[in-house]
Amino acid sequence: MTRIGLVVNPVAGLGGRVGLGGTDGPDRARAALALGARPLAGARATTALAGLAAGRAPLVVTAAGALGAGPVAAAGLTARVVYAARDGRDTSAADTAAAVRAVVAEGVDLLLFAGGDGTARDVLRALDGVRCPVLGVPTGVKMHSAVFAVSPRAAGEVAAAWLDRTGGVRLRDAEVMDRDDEALDRGRVASRLFGWLPVPDVPVRVQQRKTGSTAVAPEAVGGIASEVAGRVGKGLLVLGPGSTTRAVAAVLGADTSLTGVDVLALRPGHPPRVVVREAAEDALLSLGPAWVALSPIGGQGFLLGRGNQQISPRALRAAGGRERLLVLCTEAKLAALGGRPLLLDTGDDALDAELSGYHPVITGRRSTALYRLAG
Missing domain, CATH: 3.40.50 (Rossmann fold)
Structure with a gap:
């Protein structure tokens, strides 16, 4: 049976509509919720899974609740839960990393993760050199990395193409980027490279990395x-x-x-x-x-x-x-x-x-x- 891994960062993107930017760190996530932000990551992960599920019945190896099992159930797929965050604690980067390691240890054909650039960095650290095909479902505020599909629906299409091996889809090493705060302090929007992850290469459906900005005359x-x-x-x-x-x-x-x-x-x-x-x-x-x-x-x-x-x-x-x-x-x-x-x-x-x-x-x-x- 085909096995898909899924890890969702449930607070990814919370700060966007309320004007807080990214939600890296629990304090900013709590502030976004206090301002009336509504979580979107789970619904966008479900959209990706629903597109992938058309005509297929993969087993989704994932984490409990909002970290994965909830979106899997909403997409009508079967989940195998291999990680649960401790009760009474906000989910964190440590939970993302632990969930990724637990999911990949089960032997998945593709790891989907839902989040933004901060989540991509957590995935990169968790894999620590383990070569597992990865694809990001875009749910964050800033997504400078080239590891994301252009939309949740596109993520489902790319995942399906990779699993079915249609069109000769191959892996390419894609950049994991995040905003360079030092450059931002100098009035430039620029990105730093943190590493590479292997991503199914489907042109147009997988986004390019952001190029650094220069001063505009x-x-x-x-x-x-x-x-x-x-x-x-x-x-x-x-x-x-x-x-x-x-x-x-x-x-x-x-x-x-x-x-x-x-x-x-x-x-x-x-x-x-x-x-x-x-x-x-x-x-x-x-x-x-x-x-x-x-x-x-x-x-x-x-x-x-x-x-x-x-x-x-x-x-x-x-x-x-x-x-x-x-x-x-x-x-x-x-x-x-x-x-x-x-x-x-x-x-x-x-x-x-x-x-x-x-x-x-x-x-x-x-x-x-x-x-x-x-x-």
Whole structure:
């Protein structure tokens, strides 16, 4: 019988919609829950398993409760529980590592783990050189690593392709990355390499690693900033995270955060006013109609669902949906994607389908490129 391993980090992604960023460490997870965050990791793991289960009945070797058995039951599969966290204690990185070691010791054909970059690092440490095929189900806030599928549904497809050996799927060593906090302190979004894990190589369905950002010169985004100001006129602008959007804000005359979502009030002839800094989902929902400006993640091409979960499906619809979405990208950054689409992983299939297709990308003053968005 085919054996799939599954380990879920149940707090992965908790901080996204409430504006806390990643949830590495129990204190941040508790803070996210206190702000009303709802766990999403289990449901996204179930989505991956449901896609894998179509026409198959694998045994899923996993940990108890929210660490795996719960999502397995929700997907209608049979679980073999080999690890249980101690009662009365928050699950932790130590639980992830212990669960991974227990699952892999059973001899699985593929280890699925649900989490973000912090979880990927825990998996890497736990395996400690043991070569087991691995695939990440993206459930975190930041996922710079190349060990994740582009969405939970894609994770199920990749896992199925690997188990069935369809299309000659092979393993490739993929980078485990995480955000470099020292670079962030210097005003750059960059990643550090921690090691490699063997991942089924299915192009387009497994994400690329994030490339490090460089300082964006004002002249590179001056035309973009001018075009944005012209489109918005007098109104609210929700500005997603990243070096490009921050550089655009600086040209307009506003100091915004690098990794948060900020709201600017624009008025022709005046510098923008920062209305909300590092906004959470609830603040965005209260705005009403607004323009939403995003720039894709370098190397990966993600537009929604990585690092900007505050701009949730509800928040984007409240702002005005597709018609109010401004995609900002320098020509060099767009060319570096090599024709690969800009990716959507909002967690809402209907919204991803609505946003998919060709969309104008602002590359300069009166300069746009029609580029494909795909969920």
